[in-house]
Amino acid sequence: MPLKRNVSYWEGLKYKGGGPMWAWILHRLSGLGILLFVGLHVLASFLTAQFGSDAGITINIIYESWAFQIIVYFSILFHAVNGLRVILLDFWPALLEYEREAVWAEWFVIVPVFGLATYIIITKAFGG
Amino acid sequence: MQARRIPKILSFESIMWLFMRISGLAMYVFALTGLTIALIMGARTQMDMGTLLRWTFFPIGTHVTSSDILVLEQWINPFWTIMQYLTIVFATMHGTNGLRMVLEDYMDAGWGVHVLRGLLLIIWLFMLLVAFNLIQTTGAV
Ligand code: HEM
Numbered sequence: 001m002p003l004k005r006n007v008s009y010w011e012g013l014k015y016k017g018g019g020p021m022w023a024w025i026l027h028r029l030s031g032l033g034i035l036l037f038v039g040l041h042v043l044a045s046f047l048t049a050q051f052g053s054d055a056g057i058t059i060n061i062i063y064e065s066w067a068f069q070i071i072v073y074f075s076i077l078f079h080a081v082n083g084l085r086v087i088l089l090d091f092w093p094a095l096l097e098y099e100r101e102a103v104w105a106e107w108f109v110i111v112p113v114f115g116l117a118t119y120i121i122i123t124k125a126f127g128g
Numbered sequence: 129m130q131a132r133r134i135p136k137i138l139s140f141e142s143i144m145w146l147f148m149r150i151s152g153l154a155m156y157v158f159a160l161t162g163l164t165i166a167l168i169m170g171a172r173t174q175m176d177m178g179t180l181l182r183w184t185f186f187p188i189g190t191h192v193t194s195s196d197i198l199v200l201e202q203w204i205n206p207f208w209t210i211m212q213y214l215t216i217v218f219a220t221m222h223g224t225n226g227l228r229m230v231l232e233d234y235m236d237a238g239w240g241v242h243v244l245r246g247l248l249l250i251i252w253l254f255m256l257l258v259a260f261n262l263i264q265t266t267g268a269v
Contacts, residue, residue, distance in 0.1 A: 028230060031223070031226045031230075032226070032227065032230065034223065035223035035224070035226065035227055038219070038220070038223060038255075039223075039251075039255065042255050042258050042259060043258075045258065045262065046258045049258075049261070049262075072181070073181075076181065080155075080156070080159075083152045084152070084156070086149075086152075087149045087152055087153060090149065091149070
């Protein structure tokens with residue numbers, strides 16, 4: 001079932017879906033991001049194990065940098081929490097009435113958990 | 129939320145819809161188990177973000193070296209081996225199927241879809257092969 005758009009991407013961006021729309025976009029991006037992260041990681045470990053290449057080391061230097069860790073952590077945390085919301089509301093459709101509230105509730109979980117970890121990562125990265 | 133049409137009857141698409149949700153819940157179980165047991169075994173002060181994620185998603189011997197669990201041998205046992213296999217199968221299948229869903233959203237139905245599915249199947253099997261090999265070689269420590 002391909003999408004038939006009669007609007008441009010730019011017009012699409014102005015769609016006022018609100019919280020749940022952004023949650024859907026972020027879910028997509030974070031899911032793809034994690035897959036890319038895991039895929040490159042597997043590929044690098046394969047190259048290192050089979051051909052003794054330096055790809056594994058190169059990629060680990062990137063993966064262990066503080067900025068990268070913050071992005072990966074956000075992707076996984078958001079995808080997991082939002083995924084749980086999707087699962088719950090799909091299995092109990094009666095709750096769909098409160099979808100906007102559910103998305104707000106997600107952020108109440110994500111912001112403190114993410115913020116605390118980010119604070120620790122950054123203070124450690126800068127001489128903590 | 130859903131752009132794809134999910135038919136009520138059992139079809140590839142409806143089975144995958146269910147699979148995405150079941151594997152999502154399963155990953156919660158694996159992650160929380162891995163994290164909890166790592167903490168019980170003493171991984172506390174050396175847990176940077178990388179180590180934390182390794183323990184929660186793929187705890188194998190060569191992967192979790194920077195936590196302060198001194199006796200790493202203690203968790204090289206069938207329980208963890210099974211956990212590792214389940215985690216990697218569910219996570220990679222969830223991820224590649226997710227990629228399939230996204231790409232097919234932007235494709236016309238036709239032979240292209242079959243080529244895409246074939247390619248993704250090969251990529252998925254390759255990821256499994258590499259990961260299984262890692263699990264086997266580390267399990268033997
Ligand atoms: C606790 C862990 C996770 C949970 C609860 C979870 C949950 C979900 C759910 C429910 C969906 C389906 C969304 C839909 O049908 O609209 C989904 C999609 C997806 N997930 Fe996950 N997931 C988790 C981990 C992962 C991981 C580790 C990866 C990558 C390897 C991943 C990659 C994807 C991708 C690429 C999609 C497709 C996104 C889309 O269709 O827009 N997920 N996830």
